[in-house]
Every structure is written in structure tokens, then in C-alpha cells.
Amino acid sequence: MTDSTIQFLRDLIAIDSVNPSLVPEAAGENEIATAIGEKLRAGGLDVKTEQVVHGRPNVFGVLEGKQKGRSLIFCGHMDTVGVAGMESPFDPVQKDGRIYGRGSQDMKGGLAAMIAAILELSKNGGLPAGRLVLAAVVDEEYASIGAEALVRTWKADAAVIGEPTDMKIAVGHKGFQWVEVTTQGIAAHGSRPADGRDAIVRMGRVLSRLEKLDRELQARPPHPVPSTASLHASLIVSGRELSTYPDRCTLDMERRTIEGEAGQCALEEAEKIISDLRREDPEFKASARFLFARPPYLTPAGHILPRMLESALAKKGTEPVRGGMSFWTDAGILGEAGIPSVVFGPRGAGLHSVSEYVIAEDVITCRDALIDLAKEFCCGK
Ligand SMILES: [Zn+2]
Numbered sequence: 001m002t003d004s005t006i007q008f009l010r011d012l013i014a015i016d017s018v019n020p021s022l023v024p025e026a027a028g029e030n031e032i033a034t035a036i037g038e039k040l041r042a043g044g045l046d047v048k049t050e051q052v053v054h055g056r057p058n059v060f061g062v063l064e065g066k067q068k069g070r071s072l073i074f075c076g077h078m079d080t081v082g083v084a085g086m087e088s089p090f091d092p093v094q095k096d097g098r099i100y101g102r103g104s105q106d107m108k109g110g111l112a113a114m115i116a117a118i119l120e121l122s123k124n125g126g127l128p129a130g131r132l133v134l135a136a137v138v139d140e141e142y143a144s145i146g147a148e149a150l151v152r153t154w155k156a157d158a159a160v161i162g163e164p165t166d167m168k169i170a171v172g173h174k175g176f177q178w179v180e181v182t183t184q185g186i187a188a189h190g191s192r193p194a195d196g197r198d199a200i201v202r203m204g205r206v207l208s209r210l211e212k213l214d215r216e217l218q219a220r221p222p223h224p225v226p227s228t229a230s231l232h233a234s235l236i237v238s239g240r241e242l243s244t245y246p247d248r249c250t251l252d253m254e255r256r257t258i259e260g261e262a263g264q265c266a267l268e269e270a271e272k273i274i275s276d277l278r279r280e281d282p283e284f285k286a287s288a289r290f291l292f293a294r295p296p297y298l299t300p301a302g303h304i305l306p307r308m309l310e311s312a313l314a315k316k317g318t319e320p321v322r323g324g325m326s327f328w329t330d331a332g333i334l335g336e337a338g339i340p341s342v343v344f345g346p347r348g349a350g351l352h353s354v355s356e357y358v359i360a361e362d363v364i365t366c367r368d369a370l371i372d373l374a375k376e377f378c379c380g381k
Contacts, residue, residue, distance in 0.1 A: 002094070003360075003364060005113065005363060006363065009092070009109060009358075009360075010094070010099065010101075011035065013090065013099070014091070014092060015031050015032045016089075016090050017032040017079055017080055017103065018079070018082055020056075021142040021143065023082040026082070028138075029078045029139075030056065033078060033136065036059050036061075036078070036115065037059045039119070040061030040118070040119070040134065043061075043123065045134070047060065047062075052139070052149045056145075056146075058138060058149055059135075061115075061133070062132075062134075063118055064131055065127040065128055065129040065131055065379075066126060066128055066129060067128065068130070069379050070379075070380045071130055071133065071157050072133070072377050072378055073134075073135050073160070073334070074114035074117065074133070074159070074162065075137060075159050075330060076111035076114055076161070077107060077111075078111065078146075079139055079140060079141050080141065081352050085354040090102065092104065094360065097361060098348070098359060099360050100355065101357075102356060104348060104356050105345075105351045105357060105358040106164055106351035108358075109164065109346045109348065109366075110162025110163060110164060110345035110346060110363075113162060113345070113346065113363045114367075114370060115136075117370040117374065118132055118374075120367070120371055128378075128379055129378055130378025130380075132374045132378055135154065137149075137150055140330050144294075144330055151336075151337035157340075157377075158303070158339065158340050159334045159339045159341040160309070160341065160344055161331045161341055161344075161345075162343075162344065162345045163330075164347070164348055165323075165325055165343050165344055165345050166347045167313075167321070167344075167346065167362055167365070169323070170322075170324055170331075170343035171298065171306050172225035172259070172296065172324040173325040173326065173332070173343065174226040174227075174256045174296050174324075175258075175261075175293065175294050175297070175328060176257060177292075178234075178252065178254055178266075178291035179253055179289065180250060180251065180253075180288065181203070181206055181250070181274070181286060181289075182249065182250045182286060182288075183203045183284075184247065184248060185197040185199030185200075185202060186245065187245055189243065189244065189245075190243040195245075196244075196245030197245065197247075197283070198245050199238060199245075199249040200249045202284060203236070203238065205277055209277070210231060210253065210270075213231065213269060214231045217229040217230055217231065218230055223258045223259055224324075225259070225298060226258050226259065226296055226324040229256055229261060230256045231254065231255040231256070233253050234252050234253055234254050236251045252291070253266070253270075257293075257295070257296050258296055259298050263295065267289075271288050295332055297336075297341070298335075303340050305340060305342050305377065308376050309373050310322065311376075312372035312373045315369075315372060316368050344366065345366060346359055346362030346365075347359045348362075
């Protein structure tokens with residue numbers, strides 16, 4: 001017999017919700033949002049649907065407590081990355097305690113656990129006090145327009161983000177910054193070295209400095225929560241044809257950041273590399289441009305939520321482990337908007353790869369721990 005939470009998880013996996021900003025013409029979150037809304041409504045919750053952009057709604061289920069108390073949000077994203085190379089991404093297979101399929105771990109497993117938790121509470125006499133909100137949001141895998149819309153209209157005393165943390169209670173994660181570097185050359189016939197200046201070779205100088213900087217970043221003493229910063233070259237574009245000197249080379253790079261680093265440190269580092277190279281070679285020409293960034297996140301020290309989640313988890317027979325995650329999550333957006341957050345979700349593997357699965361037992365444990373957490377947290381004043 002399959003647990004109803006696991007059956008619901010399988011239903012969610014079976015709905016294609018690939019992010020249309022990542023993959024053109026992809027299904028998006030409309031169908032899954034409708035299914036989640038119906039499920040929440042059938043469970044007696046007050047349901048609100050808010051279009052973030054046309055055809056991509058956030059959906060909320062609200063459970064009001066019988067008395068005044070604290071408010072808590074369970075937040076999860078409905079979108080997934082693409083399915084290229086996967087055999088049957090939307091056909092959930094259950095095997096050896098694992099549920100396979102696109103989004104099973106990232107993060108329909110966590111989402112199913114959170115939805116099941118709020119429905120269980122609603123079914124079994126409701127919430128004694130406070131307010132619990134289930135927030136299913138769009139677009140975390142691209143630009144998090146869903147979480148940004150959420151914080152414009154919803155307030156709460158705390159939130160749990162159900163991203164897969166391998167059951168760790170994550171009290172922080174890294175941020176990221178994207179920077180574009182362009183080197184200038186001079187186009188010329190390949191036989192005329194006196195006229196041509198090679199933009200690709202010039203980018204090579206930038207790349208070797210970036211490699212050195214990355215080694216330095218990773219050699220710094222690690223932050224206790226999100227470890228060390230790093231960078232990598234993500235995309236590079238250049239060249240016209242074999243017999244021509246390239247006049248321009250563009251590199252898009254990503255810098256992962258930790259708490260305490262400046263909001264545009266990646267741009268400052270790239271500009272420093274360019275000015276050093278120019279000092280060594282006055283002919284060297286390059287520029288750098290800031291593209292996008294998300295800050296790192298740390299749950300406020302001493303906040304009650306991680307401790308409450310630890311004791312809820314211990315009661316379910318799982319030894320709680322506190323730590324940080326390397327990847328960025330919507331906790332960054334909720335936290336910045338004044339909603340202290342922790343990240344907590346099931347074990348599994350293969351997120352963003354061709355074989356993704358979540359551990360079924362963990363989904364159940366997450367659900368049960370979240371039920372206890374909501375009762376405990378929302379009762380406080
Ligand atoms: Zn995710």
C-alpha cells in the first residue's frame with residue numbers, strides 16, 4: 001500500500017512543470033498550481049491564486065489557528081529544470097524506497113511533504129493557534145519571480161523552504177554574482193600579425209588570473225555555515241573564422257559568495273584583474289559588466305525556528321544535523337524581506353541530472369516533523 005503523501009508526490013511528478021524561462025515553450029507551473037490549489041481546497045483550506053506573470057501563478061493555502069499566535073510559511077517551488085536526456089521524466093517510478101522522476105528531489109518531494117503537513121493539521125482538528133501558510137511558488141530555477149511576488153504581499157514570523165538538504169537543518173547558504181568580461185582585439189587577416197590583435201588570447205590572460213583568484217578564494221578559511229567562496233567561467237563566445245584575428249571575446253562568469261562579501265565583489269575583482277593586465281601591457285583592452293546577483297543567506301543567530309525543528313525531528317527518531325547548503329534558495333529572498341527562514345528537505349540524488357530520485361521515507365519524516373514544528377511554533381507569541 002502506498003502512503004497517500006507518496007501518491008500525491010507521484011501525482012506532482014507526473015505533471016510537467018518545466019520552467020519556461022529555462023526551456024522555451026516548456027509547460028510552466030499553471031497545471032501543477034491548479035492541482036495543488038484543488039488539493040488544498042479539498043482539504044478545507046482557504047486557497048488564493050496569484051498570477052505572477054500570465055499563466056504562471058503562485059498558489060497559497062491558509063490555515064488559521066483558533067487563537068492568536070505566530071505565523072509560519074512553508075514555501076516550495078513548483079518549477080523544475082528541463083528533462084533533456086531523461087527517459088521518462090514524468091512517469092514516477094517507485095523502487096527500493098526511492099521515487100524517481102524529474103523534480104522528485106528538487107523539489108516536489110519537499111513540496112508534497114509540506115502540503116501533506118498542512119492538510120493533516122487541517123484534517124485533525126486544525127491549528128491550535130497562529131497561522132500556517134503553504135506557499136507554492138513559480139520560477140525558483142530561473143529568476144525567482146515567484147518568491148519576489150510572495151514577499152510583496154505576504155508577511156510571516158518565519159518560513160521553512162523545503163529544498164532538498166539531505167534532512168539537514170540548513171541555517172544558511174551561499175549567494176552568487178554574475179559578471180560579463182569582454183576583451184577587445186583587432187580583426188585582421190590571419191597572415192598579418194602586425195595588424196591583428198587576438199581577443200581570445202587576451203581573454204586567456206584574464207582566465208589564468210581568474211583561476212588563480214579561484215584557488216585563493218577556496219584556500220581562505222571556510223565560513224562555518226556556507227563554507228568557501230569560488231568562481232568559474234560559465235560561457236565564452238568569440239571568433240569569426242579560422243583565418244581571422246578575433247576582435248572581441250565575451251566571458252560570462254559566476255562567482256559564489258559567502259556572508260560578509262560585498263554585493264558587487266565579483267565585478268570589483270574582474271576590474272582589478274583588467275587594470276593589472278593593462279598596467280603590464282598598455283595595449284590590453286577589456287571591460288567588465290555586472291549582470292545579476294543574489295546575496296548569501298544566514299538564519300538570524302539564536303532564532304527559535306532551527307531549535308524547534310531540531311526537537312521535532314529528534315521526536316521522529318531522526319538525529320538532527322544543523323549546517324549550511326552550497327546552493328542558493330528562495331530563503332535568500334524571504335530572509336531579506338524580513339522572514340527568517342531555514343531550509344529543510346529530504347535526501348535523494350540527481351537533482352538537475354538525468355536520473356533524479358528522492359527517498360520516500362524522508363518525505364514522510366519531513367511531513368511529520370513539519371506538523372510538529374507548525375503546532376509548536378505557531379502557538380508562541
Ligand atoms: Zn530547488
